[in-house]
Amino acid sequence: MNLLDIRNLSIELVNKQERTLAVERVSLAMKEGEVRGLVGESGSGKSLLAQAIVGVLSDKWHVTADRFHWRGKELLHLPLDERKAIISKDVAMIFQEPMACxxxxxxxxxxxxEAIASSMLSGNFWQRRKQRKEAAIxxxxxxxxxxxxxxxxxYPHQLTEAFCQRVMIxxxxxxxxxxLIADEPTAAMEATNQSQIFRLLASLNQLKNMSILLISHDLENITHWTNTITVMYSGQFVEAGTTEQIFNQPLHPxxxxxxxxxxNANSNLPAKSRLMALPGSIPILQHLPIGCRLGPRCPRAQKACVNAPKVKNYHGHQVSCHYSLKELY
Known part of the structure; x- marks a missing residue:
């Protein structure tokens, strides 16, 4: 049984006159002890999806899903207070901006x-204060x-952002x-500190069997620490598979x-050469393309791309594209 099983989750931004589909029919499943990467450019909906899982989105966001199971229990059918009680007990999130949190x-x-649960302490009430301090240290x-x-x-303002991020962890x-949902957990850190945090998360996964959803915009960086990867673009599911499949045989443009x-891919480029990149930029919520949202930037786009592609499954390697790179391999 999956620890987390989400099918066709959509998140709408509800304004006075209109509804904007920010995340469109994204599926995500995680097994116990799995480390999954969630990758995409800024604005692809990664953090929105994570906040929907934790249940911290404001009322202006409307969440729907065909399935939203946590350890086999359907959460969207439960009252909000009961849903938050279940999630807050078993799920923790490291947010992207520690100073603001x-x-x-x-x-x-x-x-x-204060974050240390009373159930983890023992003895009489006068002993617990010392236990909390020792646990915090x-x-x-x-x-x-x-x-x-x-x-x-x-106080938070007296520490650097990197220190605050460690405190949040x-x-x-x-x-x-x-x-544990880690939303860009090393964004404000130097390379040596980043490796230390990633090693810490890896040890928690191995020793405590803790599942980790690692959110990042850097696909290459998280391939060293994840078992599986899901790629998103502009609120849509793009591709999912094992880290080896995604890194060695990507199917989506x-x-x-x-x-x-x-x-690594650009290490042999001459000095001052342009890096490989798709033309254009990720669309804003107010002007989303119909069908496949990558269409205006995609080098393989054709007429069929004005319709949303269906997910194809190649032995566990999933891709959502009319003209995937499968035929090239």
């Missing part, structure tokens, strides 16, 4: 201690913060979630373009 009026130590050490005293007594780990624009 931390309370500026409370010290980092107090916020981290262990979490800070786990994410690579050695100056735990300075960090605990500081520590808060996410405090409840020992079964699924957009996935191929992401790989062609990576540093």
């Amino acid at each position: 931390l309370d500026p009026t409370t010290t980092v130590g107090e916020q981290l201690e 262990r979490l800070l050490h786990k994410v690579g913060i050695k100056q735990h005293t300075y960090c605990s007594k500081s 520590a808060m996410a780990l405090a409840r020992r979630p079964k699924l 957009y996935t191929q373009a992401l790989l062609d624009s990576s540093l």
Whole structure:
């Protein structure tokens, strides 16, 4: 049984006069202990999908799905409070902007201690305060913060964004979630710190059997840490498969373009040469193309692309394209 099983999830932005389909019929499944990458350009709907899973979208976003199962239980049929109680217990999320997520009026130590569930403590109430402090220090050490005293007594604005991101990771780990959603967890960090965080997530996956949904715009970077990858473009599902399938045999023109624009693919280019890239930019919500949203930028686009393509399955390697690259292999 899948830990998370979402089929044909759509997210609409509801304004006074119109409804805009920001995410269109995206499916996502995760098994226990799996590390899945969710990849796409900024504006592709990755963070919206993650926030819909956690249940933190505001009322202006309307979420529908044919199936939204968490450990076999259909969540969309439950009252909102009950759904949030289930998700908050088993799912944690590391948000993309840590400064905006931390309370500026409370010290980092107090916020981290508050994130530790009472069920993880033992003894009488006067012993639990000390246990919370000790648990908070262990979490800070786990994410690579050695100056735990300075960090605990500081307010978010007194720390760098990289420090705040580590604190957010520590808060996410405090409840020992079964699924950790990491939305660009290393965006504000240097390369050495990025590797440390990725190794931490990998060890949690291996030692605690924690499932991880790793969201990134850098396809090449996350191939070292994931088992499977799902690619999105402008709110639509593009391709999904094992990391080896996606990296070595991409079937969608957009996935191929992401790989062609990576540093490794362009390492032999002469100085000041143009990098490989698709023409144009990702469309805005107010002017989405009909059918396949990659159509205006796609080098293989034809008349049929004005209709939304159906998902094709090649032995577990899924692609949503009228003219996939399958025939090239």
